[in-house]
Amino acid sequence: MPNRRLAVFAAAAFLTSAVGGATTFLxxxxxxxxxSQGVDxxxxxxxxxxxxxxxxxxxxxxxxxxxxxxxxxxxxxVATSWRRAAPTVWEFKLRHDVKFWNGDPLTSAxxxxxxxKIKDPAEGSEQGPRVATVDRIETPDPYTIRYIxxxxxxxxxxxxxxxxxxxxxxxxxHGDDIGHSSNYEAEHxxxxxxFIFKSWRKDEQLVxxxxxxxxxxxxAVDHVIFKPIPEAAARVAALRTGETDLITNVPAQYQLQLxxxxxxxxxxxxxxxxxxxxxxxxxxxxxxxxxxxxxxNYALDVPxxxxxxxGGRGYQVATPxxxxxxxxxxxxxxxxxxxxxxxxxxxxxGYPDGKGLDMVINxxxxxxxxxxxxxxxxxxxxxxxxxHFTTKIQEWTTYVNLVSQKGLAPxxxxxxxxxxxxxxxxxxxxxxxxxxxxxYANPQLDKMVVDARxxxxxxxxxxxxxxxxxxIHEEAPWLFLFEYEDLYASSKxxxxxxxxxxxxxxxxxxxx
Amino acid sequence: MTAFLVRRAVGAVWVVVGVAVTxxxxxxxxxxxxxxxxxxxxxxEQVAAFRHNQGFDRPLWVQFGSFAxxxxxGDFGDSLRHGEPALGLALERAxxxxxxxxxxxxxxxxxxxxxxxxxxxxxxxxxxxxxxxFALIGxxxxxxxxxxxxxxxxxVQLGWFPVSGIGxxxxxxxxxxxxxLFTMAQLMRLTRSSMLDVLKSDFLRTARAKGxxxxxxxxxxxxxxxxxxxxxxxxxxxxxxxSQAIITETIFSxxxxxxxxxxxxxxxxxxxxxxxxxxxxxxxVGVNMLIDIFYSLLDPRIRYS
Numbered sequence: 001m002p003n004r005r006l007a008v009f010a011a012a013a014f015l016t017s018a019v020g021g022a023t024t025f026l027x028x029x030x031x032x033x034x035x036s037q038g039v040d041x042x043x044x045x046x047x048x049x050x051x052x053x054x055x056x057x058x059x060x061x062x063x064x065x066x067x068x069x070x071x072x073x074x075x076x077x078v079a080t081s082w083r084r085a086a087p088t089v090w091e092f093k094l095r096h097d098v099k100f101w102n103g104d105p106l107t108s109a110x111x112x113x114x115x116x117k118i119k120d121p122a123e124g125s126e127q128g129p130r131v132a133t134v135d136r137i138e139t140p141d142p143y144t145i146r147y148i149x150x151x152x153x154x155x156x157x158x159x160x161x162x163x164x165x166x167x168x169x170x171x172x173x174h175g176d177d178i179g180h181s182s183n184y185e186a187e188h189x190x191x192x193x194x195f196i197f198k199s200w201r202k203d204e205q206l207v208x209x210x211x212x213x214x215x216x217x218x219x220a221v222d223h224v225i226f227k228p229i230p231e232a233a234a235r236v237a238a239l240r241t242g243e244t245d246l247i248t249n250v251p252a253q254y255q256l257q258l259x260x261x262x263x264x265x266x267x268x269x270x271x272x273x274x275x276x277x278x279x280x281x282x283x284x285x286x287x288x289x290x291x292x293x294x295x296x297n298y299a300l301d302v303p304x305x306x307x308x309x310x311g312g313r314g315y316q317v318a319t320p321x322x323x324x325x326x327x328x329x330x331x332x333x334x335x336x337x338x339x340x341x342x343x344x345x346x347x348x349x350g351y352p353d354g355k356g357l358d359m360v361i362n363x364x365x366x367x368x369x370x371x372x373x374x375x376x377x378x379x380x381x382x383x384x385x386x387x388h389f390t391t392k393i394q395e396w397t398t399y400v401n402l403v404s405q406k407g408l409a410p411x412x413x414x415x416x417x418x419x420x421x422x423x424x425x426x427x428x429x430x431x432x433x434x435x436x437x438x439x440y441a442n443p444q445l446d447k448m449v450v451d452a453r454x455x456x457x458x459x460x461x462x463x464x465x466x467x468x469x470x471x472i473h474e475e476a477p478w479l480f481l482f483e484y485e486d487l488y489a490s491s492k493x494x495x496x497x498x499x500x501x502x503x504x505x506x507x508x509x510x511x512x
Numbered sequence: 513m514t515a516f517l518v519r520r521a522v523g524a525v526w527v528v529v530g531v532a533v534t535x536x537x538x539x540x541x542x543x544x545x546x547x548x549x550x551x552x553x554x555x556x557e558q559v560a561a562f563r564h565n566q567g568f569d570r571p572l573w574v575q576f577g578s579f580a581x582x583x584x585x586g587d588f589g590d591s592l593r594h595g596e597p598a599l600g601l602a603l604e605r606a607x608x609x610x611x612x613x614x615x616x617x618x619x620x621x622x623x624x625x626x627x628x629x630x631x632x633x634x635x636x637x638x639x640x641x642x643x644x645x646f647a648l649i650g651x652x653x654x655x656x657x658x659x660x661x662x663x664x665x666x667x668v669q670l671g672w673f674p675v676s677g678i679g680x681x682x683x684x685x686x687x688x689x690x691x692x693l694f695t696m697a698q699l700m701r702l703t704r705s706s707m708l709d710v711l712k713s714d715f716l717r718t719a720r721a722k723g724x725x726x727x728x729x730x731x732x733x734x735x736x737x738x739x740x741x742x743x744x745x746x747x748x749x750x751x752x753x754x755s756q757a758i759i760t761e762t763i764f765s766x767x768x769x770x771x772x773x774x775x776x777x778x779x780x781x782x783x784x785x786x787x788x789x790x791x792x793x794x795x796x797v798g799v800n801m802l803i804d805i806f807y808s809l810l811d812p813r814i815r816y817s
Contacts, residue, residue, distance in 0.1 A: 204677060204765075227676070
């Protein structure tokens with residue numbers, strides 16, 4: 001008898017705990033769009049960090065001078081027009097009807113304040129590289145702003161599509177002036193963007209309300225909730241159960257399930273991110289021989305890797321640049337898979353049938369879509385040359401430290417994407433001799449990259465890039481792989497198109 | 513007892529100091545966060561400026577001295593990523609972690625102890641067999657797999673419970689089961705074996721012979737004597753649940769300290785990692801002291817001097 005009582009007690013306790021609150025599960029209202037990225041934003045101060053999931057929230061709250069359209073073309077936003085007023089002067093004209101949520105007008109003083117805060121070394125802003133070419137700023141009137149550069153630059157100065165404009169009066173009121181910081185804005189943003197910051201429970205949810213007074217018109221969606229879900233399988237499950245409307249970084253293995261879902265659909269965009277293996281030509285080894293580098297490029301069957309590892313979601317590249325970047329040269333052919341040619345080149349380089357060729361293929365895990373799997377496929381394909389190729393996979397934090405010390409050799413995997421839609425960032429950062437991440441040195445190429453940066457005639461500039469890219473293709477300091485196709489998935493009620501630069505603009509969203 | 517507690521408290525301080533020194537050295541000797549924190553297109557000069565601003569270019573012992581002096585005053589510095597005080601960031605997430613850990617522990621106790629007792633009373637019965645199989649699965653199934661399976665079955669297929677985030681009681685169900693399962697299985701096995709030992713003892717046979725009623729026999733004589741190892745495991749499991757929560761909080765997007773710590777490790781956000789590890793060490797020594805006190809309450813023969 002006592003045993004039976006205990007059994008009933010135990011069973012009742014279990015059922016109570018398991019079924020307890022099942023009925024309190026509420027779904028969001030219809031005018032709310034819930035977005036789940038992998039991580040929560042780290043701050044509401046838009047002048048410090050460069051992490052995409054964080055800036056994706058900032059883009060709803062703050063305005064920028066310009067935006068890029070889906071094709072990478074710069075379009076007006078707060079700035080109605082821009083021009084090169086003098087060789088070293090970029091001038092922007094601002095709209096007159098932009099107001100912060102508290103009613104303060106957005107003027108050139110706010111733009112100047114925002115850029116100067118980023119440039120202030122005491123701030124330790126990660127965004128410093130964006131405004132590095134801006135030497136000083138002039139504000140001839142409240143709606144005109146001039147970026148003065150030290151030398152004439154081909155690219156518009158100051159990355160005006162990704163520098164957020166803050167309310168200088170509001171920041172100063174809270175003790176946050178140039179040369180002096182407070183933490184107030186990290187949790188209490190004041191923007192002029194299409195959505196108003198409502199609340200933020202960290203790692204849980206961040207709520208935004210439509211800005212009824214937005215100069216761009218009231219957004220079609222009333223509320224936006226950013227709800228981070230770190231685990232990819234859980235993100236997919238949350239979308240399937242209707243807990244969220246849009247998920248980012250969808251692993252390729254879920255694409256069939258989500259594309260054919262009752263309430264889900266797959267969305268994708270050709271990414272600005274290119275995946276490659278760089279050869280560390282600064283360290284001794286077979287990778288210092290151009291013939292070896294060319295041979296290994298011929299040994300790769302990139303379309304097969306895209307088809308099998310990425311489920312077809314990628315685009316082979318012949319050079320480091322995505323096809324929609326200024327400077328891209330469509331005339332340069334891909335390295336076509338040709339094992340016989342690869343073996344012939346290796347023999348010419350002193351490695352007949354790959355004998356004596358022993359290389360480690362370094363790669364991170366979990367940083368890029370299928371990074372480890374791509375590395376394993378590459379090592380497998382390269383082994384067909386007869387050489388010995390092994391992979392060495394490391395966790396990103398350790399890996400990126402080694403990359404920044406130029407310590408990985410002979411080959412290491414890296415992804416590179418930027419939203420400048422211009423060749424300069426990629427070539428400067430990855431191919432010039434003194435760049436922090438470059439493991440290739442070629443004085444001729446260094447000069448071309450610098451010449452192109454300051455060449456203001458677009459035709460002349462393209463001609464320089466054509467030559468530079470031809471050298472890079474011939475020299476093969478990379479194993480050229482592919483541009484990614486970024487995968488998102490959404491509920492069918494959400495009308496939204498994915499972008500290749502990984503940005504999310506909620507004012508472009510509608511519900512059906 | 514008081515002298516014992518004072519001695520233990522002094523010992524606990526040394527443990528926490530040791531942990532603080534160890535975590536500081538491990539973090540700082542394995543590279544600084546500049547490579548992770550700065551954008552990839554930052555120049556060498558910009559990275560050097562970041563290191564200088566954050567003080568990472570100072571000698572290690574100077575950095576440690578600065579850290580120790582601030583930590584003694586309760587200031588663990590600002591998070592490199594969030595730009596806010598690290599201690600505040602950890603403490604504001606602590607309630608969510610405590611809620612999950614205590615509910616998992618409560619579920620484990622409520623389910624495991626009655627079933628463990630019943631399995632011991634009905635040794636080799638069908639119930640005992642089922643309990644042992646359940647315990648085996650609970651201890652051998654990886655938390656990660658179990659969490660995803662629960663999400664797929666009870667969240668996606670049946671739609672009974674939400675699969676992510678914090679909210680009402682319904683949000684607590686799946687993470688609680690996921691986190692509590694291992695402890696539940698362990699407690700069940702321990703309760704069963706502990707009870708089996710006690711049930712075979714002479715004093716119980718004597719009590720039965722004296723005509724003590726079965727429920728009183730079970731409660732006052734058997735279970736009371738089986739408690740000691742069970743309480744030990746409950747205490748250590750409570751602390752272990754915090755570490756196991758790393759996976760559970762990540763799978764279920766639970767906004768707790770463990771998830772904050774994981775992201776901080778990925779970002780090499782030193783101040784947060786340091787403060788979380790020190791808080792965990794404090795929790796560990798605190799719980800161990802509580803276990804010692806409980807011992808003396810449960811078993812009058814135990815006296816600390």
